[in-house]
Amino acid sequence: MKQKGPIGVFDSGIGGLTVLRSIVEQLPQYDYLYLGDNGRAPYGNRSFNTIHQYTWECVQWMFAQGCPLVILACNTASAKALRTIQQQDMPGRHPDERVLGVIRPTAEVIGNYTKTNHIGVLGTTGTVQSGSYLLEIEHFFPELKVYQQACPLWVPIIESGEYLKPGADYYVKQYLDELLKQSADIDTILLACTHYPLLLQKIKQHLPEDIKVVGQGDIVAHSLKDYLSRHPEMEQRLAKAGSRQFFTTMDDTPEFDKHASAFFGTSIQSVYTDVRKC
Template structure:
């Protein structure tokens, strides 16, 4: 039986992280699951996000994944800790679930000269305070400003990210962020959807401001994790297989949008994770 690395997202955004992971670790088998049928997660409660995320993680375990990466900031912010501390010890002690917030927080301070950074994310991620807590742990000297961008994910998932109409909403939230502190010199895109807006974001910030996506950061962190945890690495199969699943039955629509995120052709299969538990 295959033992792929599982990569989970509430929708399409995790594919930007998957792309970076597959580029840095090309030999492994991968299984991607997008919970598009219940997306977006950004405005849902902690309880609901944990329930949905844990259902999907358990389904991925049943498909043979010994390791699952929550390539979703909202799930990482609102579900990861409960999964790691409460769910895994009850029957899944041999499995591992990782997120995207800590790997990013571990390095983000290395990019700023002014010691002031901005974090752009969904309402759920911003309200959770997870980035404030994690960055404080690794870089207590940093001043961190946050800005929720509730309209960006709908724009992206409806294919409007490269249209002229998106510019207004990109500038709106960037202006609100920079008004909090004009000395911000590093902006973190704390949502895996947002890299599709990268060109527009860069066009609306000063030239000296760095804009960081998470894909390469998370991929490097995962490579380091596997090197340090050979008991997990050795259980993973390595045939280069990539499987894609979605919780919407319109797989053609998923494949169309997913291919834009993944920068390659995606062919998915529908799954109802609740029926499989």
């Protein structure tokens, strides 16, 4: 029996902490290790090859820390790196570990939220250009009409801590207006970036009251709970001391901790790491 380890949760920055927060609420008994690649964020406008390289470096680092299971709590990484990591990188080098993403669990249930069958998807440029949500939602809900809108400035606004200031409203309204121009029948909007829940209050202010806004935290947490119930061989490899560890590739850890606490809901203390040395 291998030594038990934590569940790894990865994001290009701090947005994945909104997912980790929901996971901890539903599955508090497990150990968790969070890694934010803030030193190289944002990922949204980077190339496929760069996103794959960065994500794979971070995943390998988390494996080296003893994580048998890693969640890519990053839509851009899930869209542009997950499949290559699962199908090409891991089989020969890490056949016993697992990496899961956030797109498929979301696509499996998003159709349950809409009455008009018209859904809007807000994401980074990388997520939108990948077409991953179009493909996955088509698989589970072929009757749905899906409209995408890239929001390239939202992650920088959030990562810089400017998301609560009045200046952010202009860019929130701009992208929402561009999305709603695509269809007057949209009744559900998916926040297809784990950063975006921090803008939820402003997003709702610029939307009609009858449009639902769906985040991913609870969806991914519920999916993980189901996954572990169906894979006891993995569940038995997870440590259950309730510990939480936080790492970042940004050397200014106090700055990371200040912003990250707003995402996670409680104060945290992170440790700097260089994943490239793994």
